[in-house]
Amino acid sequence: MQSHLFNIILLLSAAVAMVALAQRMKLPAILAYLTIGIVLGPHGLKVLAESRSVESIADFGVVFLMFSIGLEFSLSRLKTMRRLVFGFGAAQVTLTAAGTMLVTWFGYAQGWRAGLVVGLAVAMSSTAIVARLLSERLELHSRSGRQTMGALLFQDLAVVPCLILFPALAKPGENMLGAMLIASVQAVLVLGLLIGLGQWLMQRFFDAVARRHSEELFVLATLWIVVGLAWITGQSGMSLALGAFVGGMLISETIYRHQVEADIRPFRDILLGLFFVTVGMTLDLGFVLANLGRLLLAVALLVAGKGLVVFCITRIARTPTPVAMRSAAQLAQAGEFGLVLIGLAHELKLISIDAFQITLAAMLLSMFIAPFLIEHVSRLEGKLARGDWAHQAKAIHDIAVGAFSLNRHVILCGYGLTGRRIGEFLVDAEIPFMALDVDSHQVKNGAPKGGSVSFGNAERPEVLRAAGLSRATAVVIAYPDTRSAERVIRLVRSTRPDIPIVVRTSDDTAVRRLKQAGATEVIPEVLEGSLMIAAETLVQVGIPIADAIGRVRAVRAERYASLREFYRDFK
Numbered sequence: 001m002q003s004h005l006f007n008i009i010l011l012l013s014a015a016v017a018m019v020a021l022a023q024r025m026k027l028p029a030i031l032a033y034l035t036i037g038i039v040l041g042p043h044g045l046k047v048l049a050e051s052r053s054v055e056s057i058a059d060f061g062v063v064f065l066m067f068s069i070g071l072e073f074s075l076s077r078l079k080t081m082r083r084l085v086f087g088f089g090a091a092q093v094t095l096t097a098a099g100t101m102l103v104t105w106f107g108y109a110q111g112w113r114a115g116l117v118v119g120l121a122v123a124m125s126s127t128a129i130v131a132r133l134l135s136e137r138l139e140l141h142s143r144s145g146r147q148t149m150g151a152l153l154f155q156d157l158a159v160v161p162c163l164i165l166f167p168a169l170a171k172p173g174e175n176m177l178g179a180m181l182i183a184s185v186q187a188v189l190v191l192g193l194l195i196g197l198g199q200w201l202m203q204r205f206f207d208a209v210a211r212r213h214s215e216e217l218f219v220l221a222t223l224w225i226v227v228g229l230a231w232i233t234g235q236s237g238m239s240l241a242l243g244a245f246v247g248g249m250l251i252s253e254t255i256y257r258h259q260v261e262a263d264i265r266p267f268r269d270i271l272l273g274l275f276f277v278t279v280g281m282t283l284d285l286g287f288v289l290a291n292l293g294r295l296l297l298a299v300a301l302l303v304a305g306k307g308l309v310v311f312c313i314t315r316i317a318r319t320p321t322p323v324a325m326r327s328a329a330q331l332a333q334a335g336e337f338g339l340v341l342i343g344l345a346h347e348l349k350l351i352s353i354d355a356f357q358i359t360l361a362a363m364l365l366s367m368f369i370a371p372f373l374i375e376h377v378s379r380l381e382g383k384l385a386r387g388d389w390a391h392q393a394k395a396i397h398d399i400a401v402g403a404f405s406l407n408r409h410v411i412l413c414g415y416g417l418t419g420r421r422i423g424e425f426l427v428d429a430e431i432p433f434m435a436l437d438v439d440s441h442q443v444k445n446g447a448p449k450g451g452s453v454s455f456g457n458a459e460r461p462e463v464l465r466a467a468g469l470s471r472a473t474a475v476v477i478a479y480p481d482t483r484s485a486e487r488v489i490r491l492v493r494s495t496r497p498d499i500p501i502v503v504r505t506s507d508d509t510a511v512r513r514l515k516q517a518g519a520t521e522v523i524p525e526v527l528e529g530s531l532m533i534a535a536e537t538l539v540q541v542g543i544p545i546a547d548a549i550g551r552v553r554a555v556r557a558e559r560y561a562s563l564r565e566f567y568r569d570f571k
Contacts, residue, residue, distance in 0.1 A: 010047060014040060015273065027371060028129045030336065033273045034364055037280020044285060059240065061275030062340050063230050064268035066241040069156050070248020071261050081150050088147055088313060089154025092331065095309045096123040103301060110355050113169050117345040118359055120162050122302055124155045126335035129370050134330070144326035147314065151331055159337045163239035166341070170348040198250040206256045219263045225251070226264065241340075279339050279360070282346070287354075288361045298362035303373070307332035329377035333370035334363035396466045402452035403434045403468040410434075411472045413458035413488055414479035415442045418504060422478055423451050434467045458488045461495075469495055477503045480525070482510040486517045493518040531555060 018032035040047040100119035104110045110118070130152065134145045168182075202225075209221045225247050233243030251260050288295055307328040314324035342363065346356045403409070410426055412419050412435040419435055419442075426433045427450040435453040437443055447453040456463040458477070469475075475492050477485045485503050492501055500520040505511065507526040514522045531552045538548035 007047070010040070011036070011277070015277075028126075029273065030126075030128055030276050031368060033276035034280040034367075037277040038283050038285065038364075039280075041277075041281030041283070043281070043283060043287075059275070061268070061271035061273070062241050063226065063244040063271075064264060065272050065275075065336065065340075066159070067226050067244040067248040067264065068261065068268055069159075070245040070250075071252050071257055072156075072248075081146075081153065084147060084150025085154045085157075088317070089151040091313050092151045092310055093120075093123045093155060093158050095313070096306055099305055099309065100302075103305075104355070108355065110351065114345075114351040114355055117166060117169065117341065117350045118355065120158075120165075121338040121341040121345065121359070122306070122334055122363060124159070124335040124338035124341065125152060125306075125331045126333055126367055126370065127152050127156070128336060129333065129367060130330050130374075133371060133374055143319070144323045144330065147319070147323075147327045148330040151310075155335070155337065159341070160242060160245060162341055163242050163344075166344050166348060166350065167239075170350055198246070199253060202250045203254050206251070206254055210256065218259070222260050222263050223267070239344075276336075276339070279343060280364075282343070282356075283360055283364065284357050287357050291354075291358060294358055295361050295365070298358050299365050302334065302362050302366050303332045303369070325377055325380070326374075329374045332373060333366040335367070338363055396456075396462055399434075399436070399454040399456050399463060399466040402454045403466065406432045406434055406452070406468055407471050408432075408473045409468060409471070411458075411464070411467050411469060411475045412436065413475065413477045413485075414504075415439075415445075415447075415453050416479065419476075419478035420445075422476055423447060427451055431473075434472075436463060436467060459484055459491065461491055464488075464491060464495070469499075472496075472499065474500045474502065477501070480504055480506040482514065485514060485519075489514065489517040489519050 014036045015033070018036055019029050022029055022032040038044055097116070097119035100122050101112065101115035103115075104118045105112050105115035130148060134148065205225075206221070209218055226244050229243035229247040230240040231243070233246070234240045251257055310331045311324050311328040314327050315321070319327070339360070342351075342356065342359055345351050351359070409432040412423060412433050415423070415435040415437040416439070419437070423433055423435060427448045430450065433447075433451045435447060435451065436456040436458045437453065438455065438457050443453055443455045445453075454467075456467070458464060458467075469492065475488075477488055479485070482505060485505070489501055489503065492499060497518075501518065503514050503519045503522045505514065505522055505524050508524045511522045511524060535548045535552045538551070539545055
């Protein structure tokens with residue numbers, strides 16, 4: 001008992017330290033958990049020993065992951081993105097799996113079954129890594145971002161038949177086709193029954209639970225659904241994770257979807273973290289180091305092969321080269337579901353120990369280098385795009401036409417919700433503005449009379465020049481990407497050292513950095529939101545409105561240098 005308690009304390013200590021380090025380095029937490037398993041596992045420092053009980057608990061991490069994917073499943077979203085999902089996404093998975101299968105089968109003499117399972121495993125990319133990076137870089141709705149998310153959505157769906165296919169492949173050769181047929185029939189019957197009755201039952205079940213107004217009961221009911229459906233599919237000879245996916249998909253069609261997602265997130269994150277620790281524990285560092293050449297070749301084949309497949313598909317679809325490069329970099333790594341599938345293949349003895357170790361190490365290494373690869377390709381793409389005048393000519397022309405008649409105007413970098421609100425204020429004050437945004441949807445919405453909006457990246461000097469920077473009276477950066485804002489500030493300052501630059505940021509942490517870059521004023525959203533909440537709270541508890549507003553103005557007078565005298569006059 002004491003030894004188990006010590007292992008738990010050690011595991012928690014390592015998790016706290018490594019996750020904090022990963023967040024500081026802006027890396028996904030999954031990499032921290034994998035590192036813990038590698039370093040402390042039986043092939044590392046041998047502090048943590050493999051245990052069936054630990055593995056059983058970790059398996060539930062996969063169950064909750066599949067449940068979360070089911071919650072995000074939306075028929076309307078799938079219908080909207082059907083061309084990207086079933087066109088681009090299906091082509092990416094099929095070609096990647098086929099290419100990897102041929103290399104594994106003939107190049108490594110592993111047999112077609114091993115080639116197939118390895119191919120399907122490496123065809124998956126990391127939703128956790130890519131979605132976070134795209135969100136931070138404000139590229140989720142860019143052309144490359146939509147392509148990438150479409151492929152990731154198809155990969156999520158492709159995991160379901162893989163969970164049925166792998167156990168059937170593990171049957172002896174003469175029984176394999178029969179096993180696959182039986183598994184398919186079982187899957188159709190069980191899933192058809194669950195989905196057919198489930199849609200009718202799920203809404204009524206959660207309606208009854210919600211009427212009790214008990215958070216504890218709601219959480220227990222959710223856990224019962226997850227574990228119960230996983231048990232049903234498990235008893236039917238299928239994967240536990242498959243039942244959890246169906247449960248999430250059924251709940252996604254109810255009004256309780258978001259509440260359920262919030263309730264299960266702590267269970268999912270902790271158990272999934274334990275799963276990735278166990279994945280790291282299976283990696284034999286001694287074997288990997290002894291076969292370093294084979295590993296590096298496998299990583300090169302994985303990253304370059306997936307990237308080349310994506311690049312070719314996007315170019316065939318007449319996607320511009322810079323966009324194709326970004327999509328290729330974003331999908332060139334392995335992913336969480338790939339680790340699940342390769343682990344299942346190892347458990348079912350579909351691949352040899354050597355092939356498993358090399359493949360697992362290559363997949364993990366590709367995930368480690370993914371953020372750096374995406375950043376590097378983005379910078380390279382920017383340089384190529386700057387030199388591709390034929391491709392940029394129309395966009396620059398459109399910006400120049402929109403800004404041609406403007407003088408003493410404001411350049412708005414970013415035309416989302418914040419940018420549009422600023423534009424409305426400017427129009428009301430009869431101040432013209434030119435807005436730039438890299439999201440075509442925002443551009444299509446147009447601007448009110450007195451303003452203009454065009455597609456363009458404010459990080460490029462030719463775009464700023466076309467927007468009339470030399471004639472502008474101010475620049476506003478209305479999106480919260482600190483790194484991009486810093487680059488825009490330095491570009492503006494190199495041409496117009498005198499122009500006011502107002503920058504939006506999410507919190508206070510980047511204020512000093514942006515001001516050092518040359519921002520005139522930086523507005524932290526957290527500060528402004530907290531001031532208004534504080535003022536409203538004071539009024540609600542009986543403090544006079546004038547006193548509450550005075551306190552807010554005092555904070556603003558201290559915070560905003562350019563408005564200090566104004567706020568002091570109103571004290």
